[in-house]
Amino acid sequence: METLKIKTEAPKKKQSKIRISGAEAIIHCLLAEGVDLLYGYPGGAIMPVYDELYKFQDKLTHILTRHEQGATHAAQGYARVTGKVGVAMATSGPGATNLVTGLADAQIDSTPLVCITGQVPRHLLGSDAFQETDIIGISTPVTKWNVQITKASEIPEAIAKAFYIARSGRPGPVLVDITKNAQFDEFDFSYEKCTGVRSYNPYPKPDIGAIEAAADLINHAKKPYIVWGQGVILGQAEEQLKALVEKAGIPAAWTIMGASALATSHPLNVGMVGMHGNYGPNLLTNECDLLIAIGMRFDDRVTGSLDTYAKQAKVIHFEIDPAEIHKNVHADVAVLGNSKDTLDLLLPLINENQHKAWHQVFQEKYQIEFDTVIKNDIHPTKDGLTMGEVIEEINLASENKAVIVSDVGQHQMIACRYAKFNQSKSNITSGGLGTMGFALPAAIGAKMGAMDREVVAIIGDGGYQMTIQELGIIFQHQVPVKIVVLNNDHLGMVRQWQELFFEKRYASTVMVNPDFVKIAEGYHIQAKRVSERKDLKATIQEMMASDKPYFLEVKVEKEDNVFPMIPSGASVSDIRLK
Amino acid sequence: MKKAWFTISVYSENNVGLLNRISGIFLKRHINIESLNVSKSEIDGVSKFTIVTYTTEDWSRKIVRQIEKQIEVIKAFYHTDEETIFQESALFKIASNLLFDERQIQNIIKENHSEIVTVARDFFVISKTGRRSEVDKMYDELKPFGIMQFVRSGRISVTKDVMEITALLNGFHEEA
Numbered sequence: 001m002e003t004l005k006i007k008t009e010a011p012k013k014k015q016s017k018i019r020i021s022g023a024e025a026i027i028h029c030l031l032a033e034g035v036d037l038l039y040g041y042p043g044g045a046i047m048p049v050y051d052e053l054y055k056f057q058d059k060l061t062h063i064l065t066r067h068e069q070g071a072t073h074a075a076q077g078y079a080r081v082t083g084k085v086g087v088a089m090a091t092s093g094p095g096a097t098n099l100v101t102g103l104a105d106a107q108i109d110s111t112p113l114v115c116i117t118g119q120v121p122r123h124l125l126g127s128d129a130f131q132e133t134d135i136i137g138i139s140t141p142v143t144k145w146n147v148q149i150t151k152a153s154e155i156p157e158a159i160a161k162a163f164y165i166a167r168s169g170r171p172g173p174v175l176v177d178i179t180k181n182a183q184f185d186e187f188d189f190s191y192e193k194c195t196g197v198r199s200y201n202p203y204p205k206p207d208i209g210a211i212e213a214a215a216d217l218i219n220h221a222k223k224p225y226i227v228w229g230q231g232v233i234l235g236q237a238e239e240q241l242k243a244l245v246e247k248a249g250i251p252a253a254w255t256i257m258g259a260s261a262l263a264t265s266h267p268l269n270v271g272m273v274g275m276h277g278n279y280g281p282n283l284l285t286n287e288c289d290l291l292i293a294i295g296m297r298f299d300d301r302v303t304g305s306l307d308t309y310a311k312q313a314k315v316i317h318f319e320i321d322p323a324e325i326h327k328n329v330h331a332d333v334a335v336l337g338n339s340k341d342t343l344d345l346l347l348p349l350i351n352e353n354q355h356k357a358w359h360q361v362f363q364e365k366y367q368i369e370f371d372t373v374i375k376n377d378i379h380p381t382k383d384g385l386t387m388g389e390v391i392e393e394i395n396l397a398s399e400n401k402a403v404i405v406s407d408v409g410q411h412q413m414i415a416c417r418y419a420k421f422n423q424s425k426s427n428i429t430s431g432g433l434g435t436m437g438f439a440l441p442a443a444i445g446a447k448m449g450a451m452d453r454e455v456v457a458i459i460g461d462g463g464y465q466m467t468i469q470e471l472g473i474i475f476q477h478q479v480p481v482k483i484v485v486l487n488n489d490h491l492g493m494v495r496q497w498q499e500l501f502f503e504k505r506y507a508s509t510v511m512v513n514p515d516f517v518k519i520a521e522g523y524h525i526q527a528k529r530v531s532e533r534k535d536l537k538a539t540i541q542e543m544m545a546s547d548k549p550y551f552l553e554v555k556v557e558k559e560d561n562v563f564p565m566i567p568s569g570a571s572v573s574d575i576r577l578k
Numbered sequence: 579m580k581k582a583w584f585t586i587s588v589y590s591e592n593n594v595g596l597l598n599r600i601s602g603i604f605l606k607r608h609i610n611i612e613s614l615n616v617s618k619s620e621i622d623g624v625s626k627f628t629i630v631t632y633t634t635e636d637w638s639r640k641i642v643r644q645i646e647k648q649i650e651v652i653k654a655f656y657h658t659d660e661e662t663i664f665q666e667s668a669l670f671k672i673a674s675n676l677l678f679d680e681r682q683i684q685n686i687i688k689e690n691h692s693e694i695v696t697v698a699r700d701f702f703v704i705s706k707t708g709r710r711s712e713v714d715k716m717y718d719e720l721k722p723f724g725i726m727q728f729v730r731s732g733r734i735s736v737t738k739d740v741m742e743i744t745a746l747l748n749g750f751h752e753e754a
Binding site for chain 1: 590591594595598599602606639640643644646647649650651652
């Protein structure tokens, strides 16, 4: 590890050196990075650090999750709602391997995370020691960066670099693995924040030529169309996006990760793209003459078949990560850089415009979708409850102000389709990895990161049982999250595919569920079940009015499907309304 | 798109885990690494990976971008065979008696512009440097006589054009 080279600012206010243990140094590093909350689970190889956490508990709150995976998702929820780096900690071996799903989720969804794992003492490395696992090898493909530390003196530089890398550029998860001897050993501690790594260029300098070319295409387009992603949120470019949309009069749609960057109610916000996105935004991708992609990566769930994706259109790609340019879709103009910087440079070059006739086409398509799908989803006339009407009631009761944390599956698609947002960083979901079990711990992290906001977790009966044990945190710390389980007694999305593509062979998708209300009550959480429409509104209002944790199970129709739908591998033009 | 041989050059920090990260990028895309060489580069403290693949230019470009994305990678390039000067090295271990009994062996050594590195009582070692096809030709010629051991190195290469990286790296070097 002699190669840890950190370019730091001139050491003007260099901390005086104090002789402390590696474990205590870790705490000081976290405090220096502004961390006041972390999630984790103790064990043999990380015990010296927990001993220091005990001493520093007035400055640094550690939340004991009930599983290490919960620690990563809670840290993710915290990071996504605050924009800060989430921190998770675990011991070696199984503690470390239990972090892997969260790391992979944070990697694909660009969430800044620093995970610290304990490791067996240096002299036991490679000996198949108790609870030894090669977490560096295991986590390499799912981390932005990782490093193993075997000497106490290496800790400050490594942690400084970890935070810098996690939060800068396209954010991502970093893992720092620290052997137990390095936690015990004493050294002369001082801390300097990392301000650069010579081999790493987090913010490519915007190319003015590319921005001018983009402006020229936008100014001359007849049917321009914006699709934005999470890059707008991560780059804090919400105002710039709004200004561009309004100045140039361009209809704009969002990927699931970009949701809430522009208010749902904005007249030029035309909805969601993707497999279960809105009808017009998908269909019209293949009718626009200019596709302006901002901070999105053309995921296959967004594009469907690439052979038939926006072939008629010129494409402008605003993107911070050079590896994304031309990866899936060829960009006629690629604008590298942080979305806020590039849009700031673009805006003065854009002519004021309106594309009323073109925008009208989106509204016509919306009307078709409303009549065939949306109306029945949110104002159903049949007896059984729909997921859509539950989301609509939450919108009403929360006045569109809640942070919605969704899990993965049908309820996620419904939540993202129908939840209304008037504030950025309000839609927290596992987009890229599709991690069932994400929502409950992520909602806990989100609530702890934004105590002034209402946080509602929308979870299916399948995913809920993957991390249900985190109810323990809610109970222990009285975290006032609202948990809504939309129970259809099935793994709904898989069942939907079985119905549509596997001739209704429902292999292992029928769930035999426990009494969820009793389980919540076992954790002393107020809990209710709603099975009939007449009770829905009042119960949701009661839930939202509560200042305590609240669990609500809604028994919904067992075999409802989510539409529209672009079948896997089909063209966005082949979107089905039923 | 047509497949061809591409040489991928990676300038990086000398880091323990980096090879794992880079090989993972190939693994994920099912692209075979045909040869790999890691050495120091013309810049002090900077390592150079030379990786040979048989794939399309499009994939080479994408892989290079993914490699460059790794924190400790300073810069990565891909080049076609025409754009580089490249060689491999090989060692042949042959039973000593053959050198005296089989006159043809001496001709093979001479004609292939190879050299004898060492001669011991029981064996001698021939070294051959050149293109893959030249090494293969010599291998085929020696094979009938019996090869006790054979090993070939990964490709090493330099580009015909000036690498823009050199100035960039020199800049880093002066800063460091």
